[in-house]
Amino acid sequence: MTAALTIALDAMGGDHAPDAVIKGAAALLPRFPHVKFILFGDAAQVEPLLRKFPTLNDRSELRHTAEKVASDDKPSQALRRGRNTSMRLAIDAVANGEAQAVVSSGNTGALMAMAKFVLRTLPGIERPAIASFLPTQKGETVVLDLGANVECDARNLVQFAVMGANLAHSALGRHRPRVGLLNVGVEDVKGHDEVKAAAEMLRAVNNPPFEFIGFVEGNDIGGGSVDVIVTDGFTGNIALKTVEGTAKLMSSLLRSAFQRSIFTKIGYLFASAGLAMLRDRMDPRFYNGGVMLGLNGIAVKSHGGTDDVGFASALELAIDMAQDRLIDRIKADFAGAFAESLAKQVANSEAVLNEQESSARAG
Numbered sequence: 001m002t003a004a005l006t007i008a009l010d011a012m013g014g015d016h017a018p019d020a021v022i023k024g025a026a027a028l029l030p031r032f033p034h035v036k037f038i039l040f041g042d043a044a045q046v047e048p049l050l051r052k053f054p055t056l057n058d059r060s061e062l063r064h065t066a067e068k069v070a071s072d073d074k075p076s077q078a079l080r081r082g083r084n085t086s087m088r089l090a091i092d093a094v095a096n097g098e099a100q101a102v103v104s105s106g107n108t109g110a111l112m113a114m115a116k117f118v119l120r121t122l123p124g125i126e127r128p129a130i131a132s133f134l135p136t137q138k139g140e141t142v143v144l145d146l147g148a149n150v151e152c153d154a155r156n157l158v159q160f161a162v163m164g165a166n167l168a169h170s171a172l173g174r175h176r177p178r179v180g181l182l183n184v185g186v187e188d189v190k191g192h193d194e195v196k197a198a199a200e201m202l203r204a205v206n207n208p209p210f211e212f213i214g215f216v217e218g219n220d221i222g223g224g225s226v227d228v229i230v231t232d233g234f235t236g237n238i239a240l241k242t243v244e245g246t247a248k249l250m251s252s253l254l255r256s257a258f259q260r261s262i263f264t265k266i267g268y269l270f271a272s273a274g275l276a277m278l279r280d281r282m283d284p285r286f287y288n289g290g291v292m293l294g295l296n297g298i299a300v301k302s303h304g305g306t307d308d309v310g311f312a313s314a315l316e317l318a319i320d321m322a323q324d325r326l327i328d329r330i331k332a333d334f335a336g337a338f339a340e341s342l343a344k345q346v347a348n349s350e351a352v353l354n355e356q357e358s359s360a361r362a363g
Helices: 019-031 043-050 054-058 075-081 086-095 108-119 154-172 193-204 233-258 262-282 308-323 326-333 337-362
Strands: 005-010 035-041 060-064 101-104 129-136 139-144 178-182 211-216 228-230 290-293 298-301
Touching: 005 019, 005 086, 005 308, 019 035, 019 043, 019 054, 019 308, 035 043, 035 086, 043 060, 054 060, 075 108, 086 101, 086 108, 086 298, 101 308, 108 290, 108 298, 129 154, 129 233, 139 154, 139 233, 154 178, 154 193, 154 228, 154 290, 154 308, 154 326, 178 193, 178 233, 193 211, 233 262, 298 308
Parallel strands: 005 035, 005 101, 035 060, 101 298, 139 228, 178 211, 178 228
Antiparallel strands: 129 139, 129 290, 290 298
8 A cells, every 4th residue: 555645835836826736736636646735825825726626625734824935036035034935834844744745836046945955965965966857769867967066076976876866766667777977978088077087986886776887978868878867067957958949949840841831731630640749758848847856855846837737747756756765765875885885986086186186286
């Protein structure tokens, strides 16, 4: 029997809140009868919507707050003044054990700042990372970091690899995920020092909870050759935006092509079923949900402009991670034999780096 779960929802976060939040949660309930919700938001706006969905109403607790984080609030401002906002209260519910995960479509910077402050990072992890999913020829792949850390050292990248592998296990069902480091080439001599050092550590550690396959390039992202792609937040964010832009470009070009003449319009009728499958496969709503990995609690960021379908996808992701006990899995990896082996590799790498710097100064 599946254990009961409680998910905290920021009912006021996002462009279409609370409507998208309520409808998304209601749509998901039939598939997850063991899940309940604590909703934080303005009762005057949320209660009328809840009454339209009796099952959701029966399995939800609404906690009123008139305050919310604005989309243009700076993270520091939200952290300092937002203790009674719907976002902060939802995060607090995870911290105090009332809920197993929090989902919000609100301000990304504020959510990261608040979640990091309240939930703290897990032992062995220096920086949290934002991870999400991209469609590939073989399914989906986890990509991280997507913007939380513009600059990363080798240790950060190795920690991202461990966290990303656990996310692939929880959300994609990959029992021994294949992990690759994003680089400018697959050859060992290519890339900057931190990426090469991270690769050396990952190759040398004993019994990693994943299969490290080495470097991958940008054109491998959609190929599906790996389950997890690891990079720094600067590169990852550019890669994500490039993929999103390319998807929009292809959609626009296809639409224009089929509208060129009466013959292309007739062709569209014959191709409509296949195009509908392609549209669904590329629909960003089905890949919605950025996971803030590395925190001592599950926090999922839904896209601010998404609708109820997209919010349901983010919510399903949070449920999958909670059911698979993602946090416990990551803790175990950073506390066992793998962690000891990794610590030795980090120490060796730093010793080599210090020796190189000393030689450079002496020369």
